Amino acid sequence: MIELKNIQKSFDTKDGKFxxxxxxxxxxxxxxxxxxxxxxxxxxxxxxxxxxxxxxxxSGEVNINGKNLCFLSxxxxxxxxxxxxxxxxxxNLLSNKTIxxxxxxxxxxxxxxxxxxxxxxxxxLEIVGLTNKKDAYPVSLSGGQRQRVGIARALASNxxxxxxxxxxxxxxxxxxxxxxxxLKKINKQFGITIVVVTHEMEVVEQICNKVAVMENGEIVxxxxxxxxxxxFHSEIGEYxxxxxxxxxxxxxxxI
Amino acid sequence: MLSNILNVLPEILTALGQTFYMLGETxxxxxxxxxxLGTILYLIRPGAxxxxxxxxxxxxxxxxxxxxxxxxxxxxxxxxxxxxxxxTAIGTTAVIVPLSICVIPEFAxxxxxxxxxxxxxxxxxxxxMGANLFQIIWYVLYSEARxxxxxxxxxxxxxxxxxxxxxxxxxxxxxxxxxxxxxxxRYKIDIMFFTVLIIIILVQIIQMIGNRTVRVLxxxx
Ligand SMILES: Nc1ncnc2c1ncn2[C@@H]1O[C@H](COP(=O)(O)OP(=O)(O)O)[C@@H](O)[C@H]1O
Ligand SMILES: [Mg+2]
Numbered sequence: 001m002i003e004l005k006n007i008q009k010s011f012d013t014k015d016g017k018f019x020x021x022x023x024x025x026x027x028x029x030x031x032x033x034x035x036x037x038x039x040x041x042x043x044x045x046x047x048x049x050x051x052x053x054x055x056x057x058x059s060g061e062v063n064i065n066g067k068n069l070c071f072l073s074x075x076x077x078x079x080x081x082x083x084x085x086x087x088x089x090x091x092n093l094l095s096n097k098t099i100x101x102x103x104x105x106x107x108x109x110x111x112x113x114x115x116x117x118x119x120x121x122x123x124x125l126e127i128v129g130l131t132n133k134k135d136a137y138p139v140s141l142s143g144g145q146r147q148r149v150g151i152a153r154a155l156a157s158n159x160x161x162x163x164x165x166x167x168x169x170x171x172x173x174x175x176x177x178x179x180x181x182x183l184k185k186i187n188k189q190f191g192i193t194i195v196v197v198t199h200e201m202e203v204v205e206q207i208c209n210k211v212a213v214m215e216n217g218e219i220v221x222x223x224x225x226x227x228x229x230x231x232f233h234s235e236i237g238e239y240x241x242x243x244x245x246x247x248x249x250x251x252x253x254x255i
Numbered sequence: 256m257l258s259n260i261l262n263v264l265p266e267i268l269t270a271l272g273q274t275f276y277m278l279g280e281t282x283x284x285x286x287x288x289x290x291x292l293g294t295i296l297y298l299i300r301p302g303a304x305x306x307x308x309x310x311x312x313x314x315x316x317x318x319x320x321x322x323x324x325x326x327x328x329x330x331x332x333x334x335x336x337x338x339x340x341x342x343t344a345i346g347t348t349a350v351i352v353p354l355s356i357c358v359i360p361e362f363a364x365x366x367x368x369x370x371x372x373x374x375x376x377x378x379x380x381x382x383x384m385g386a387n388l389f390q391i392i393w394y395v396l397y398s399e400a401r402x403x404x405x406x407x408x409x410x411x412x413x414x415x416x417x418x419x420x421x422x423x424x425x426x427x428x429x430x431x432x433x434x435x436x437x438x439x440x441r442y443k444i445d446i447m448f449f450t451v452l453i454i455i456i457l458v459q460i461i462q463m464i465g466n467r468t469v470r471v472l473x474x475x476x
Contacts, residue, residue: 052383054379054382054383077385078385078386078387079385080385081382081383081384081385082384082385084383085383086380086383086384088376088379088380090374090376092374092376092377092379092380093377093380094377094394094395094398094399095374095377095399095474095475096398096399096401096402096472096473096474096475097398097474105381105384105394106384106385108394109381109384109385109386109390109394110385137474138474139474139475139476157384163383
C-alpha cells in the first residue's frame, strides 16, 4: 500500500519559492491501477517522484507498505527503490546498451548473480514479447517497443509497485493501446500495484480502477471508477469526467 | 632533397619517439586526473543534486585560470614546481609536468561538457532503480558519454601534439622541436617541409582513429 500524508513540496525558482505540492494526501491499495490526471504543471510528476523519494518532500509522510521512506538511511532507501519500478514518457533507456543489457541493468545494480540475471532477463523480455530484439540497441526500436523494454526493465527486479510517468504520452494511439494492455496484464498476472500519471483521459478510462484529479499542486477530486460518478468538486473534474456522470445515480444521491 | 632527408632520418625517428613519449605520458595523466575532475565539476555544478557551491567556485575558477595561460608562459612560470616534481626542469620527462598541468583542466572541462549532454532522464531512471552515486557514474554517465569522451581524447591528443612543439625550449625534443631547429635555425626548408608533412599525417591518423572509435562506441545512430 502507498500512503502519502500531507505532502508539501516547494522548489526554489528565480521568482522565489514555488509550491508544487500543497498538502497532498493519497492512499493507494495493493493491486490497484491508480490514475493521477491533470493538466501540465499540476504537480503530477512531482507527486509520483515523491513516492520513491526521487523528490524528498519538505514535510509529510511517504509510507510504502507501512514503511516511512523518509526515515530510511540512504542505503536502505536505495534498497527499497529496487522494489518500486518506474517507467517514463521518454523511456530513458541506456542508449549504448543492448535491449538485454538494459533489462539486466537493475539486476546488475542489485548485484544479482550472472546466471540469475540472464534467466530473469529472458523471462522479462518474454513477458513484453521482445525476445527477438535482445541484441538490438534502443535506437533501432519503435517508441512502443522502447516502452516495452522500459516495462521489462522495471519488472526485472520483481517490484511490488510500478510508477508510470506519462507512459503513453509519446506514443501514437494504437501503440498506446498496446502499452496499456501490457500494463493491465502485469497488474493482473503479477498483482503489481500500478500508479499512472497522465494527462490523457483514455489512459484513465482504459486501465484505472481509481483516479485522482490534480490541479495547482492539490488533489481536487477522487473517483472510484467502479462506481458511478455522481458529483463534482471542481471545474477540471467536471471538464474531464462529465461524460461519465451518471445522472440516475445523481438523482438517487440527491434524494 | 631525398638524401638530405635520409641523412636526418635517424634524428627524425628519435624526435618522433620523444613526441610519442610526451604524448603518451601526458595523455595518461590527463585521462587519469582530468576524467574525475570533469566528473566532479559535473556532479557539483549549480542546480545538480550534489551541488557544492564553494568547491565548485574553487575548481571552476582554477580550471579557468590555468586554461587562460598560454602554454609557453605556463611552461616557464612553473619551472620551480617542475623541478620539485621530477628533480629537473629540463628534458623530455620534465616537460610532461607543464604539459599535464596545461591539458588536465582542458580535458576536465571537455569531459564536463560531454557529461552535460547525457540525458538526465537516464540518470533519473537509474536512481529510481536504487543506483548509488558510483553506479550512476560508472554505468550511466560513462556508458552514455563514452563516445563523447573518446572524442575528447582525440581533441586533446591533437592539442598536445601542438603543445609538444614548444617542448624544445626546455630541451624536451620531439618532432616539433626538430622542425624548428632545422627549418628555422638552419634554413633547411626541405627538411622542415618534410617534418611538417609528418605532423600533418600524424594529426590525420589521430583524427581518423578517433572518429572511428567514436563511431564504434556510439550506438545512438
Ligand atoms: N526541480 C524543479 N525546480 C523548479 N520547479 C520545478 C521542479 N520540478 C517541477 N517544478 C515545477 O513544479 C510544477 C509541477 O511540475 P510537475 O510535477 O512536473 O507537473 P506535471 O507533471 O503535472 O506536468 C511545475 O510548475 C514545474 O515547473
Ligand atoms: Mg509530468
